Amino acid sequence: MKRRTVLGSTAAAMTGIAFGTGEVKSAPNRSGRPGAYADKTVLITGATSGIGRAAAVAFAGQGAKVGFCGRRERLGMQTEREIRRAGGEATYIRADVRRPDQVRSFVDRVVETYGGLDVALNNAGIQKPFTDLHEVTVEERDDVVSTNTRGVFLALKYEIPHMRRLGGGVILVTGSTNQWATRTGLGSYTASKNGLTGLVQAAALENAGHGIRVVALSPGMTDTPMLDVHRPAGLSDAQWDQMKAQFAQEGVPAFRRMAGPEEMAAAALALASSSFSFQTGSCVPVDGGQLAAL
């Protein structure tokens, strides 16, 4: 079976899910059926490409009003246009998650624009080319931690007061299998993702009494533009595809392929739903068996 077919049926299976802790309202989505996230406001950091973009499309496809950020304006506007053209609702707001003022104003603007905040997916992240720790520059390390850990802290800091005031919600954080294990050359990234475990645990305990669940979705290898930092210079697209296939053969011994970003998006929709109403403070690997093989 082709992967696209598998993804299509996964997306179709999502139609029946109910949202987090709230009541599901019936409103038509683009397919004319009630969407599982109809009338819900979903905020996503880093949705100009990859997993975040796929999640923006998937939540909007289920009726959500999606406010999302990222730094690349052209891609942000393109994603917004595509969602609207398909009958969904989305607003791109340029924001850099390393900048407290921009994160705060992004979160506030999403809440003002759509009048709520039901789900937040704190997803923005970066990787740098594989480099042994002693050769990583201080600037590179700081950039990774500022984006991947501090950026999530800032998002939590500005999202939580809104969710408390509004009576609850679900906060997802995009972690990584690197929360559990690393590989050579990925020390800064691994440390930045390890740090998310503590943030998720603390935020979950502090906010459970306010109807807020906090969970990390921790992807294994996923075929997104983030991997392009590892692309050797001069490689053709076909050669790069072949090299990524080789990564997957070795790194994901069960499925021997990377995930598609749509599969992570489907997992995000599920984790934010009431099917996972007892899930908080935990990090959930979605990794095709990658960790099982360690």
Ligand SMILES: NC(=O)c1ccc[n+]([C@@H]2O[C@H](COP(=O)([O-])OP(=O)(O)OC[C@H]3O[C@@H](n4cnc5c(N)ncnc54)[C@H](OP(=O)(O)O)[C@@H]3O)[C@@H](O)[C@H]2O)c1
């Ligand atoms: N792909 C994988 O194998 C994999 C595995 C485990 C975990 N993850 C995690 O999944 C998340 C999404 O990554 P992806 O794989 O989908 O890669 P991607 O396509 O490169 O997406 C990363 C997103 O983060 C945004 N971003 C990066 N720095 C930002 C900043 N300073 N401010 C605002 N937005 C920023 C990017 O937007 P702009 O560049 O436009 O700012 C982009 O939208 C990351 O947290 C990553 O660590 C990925």
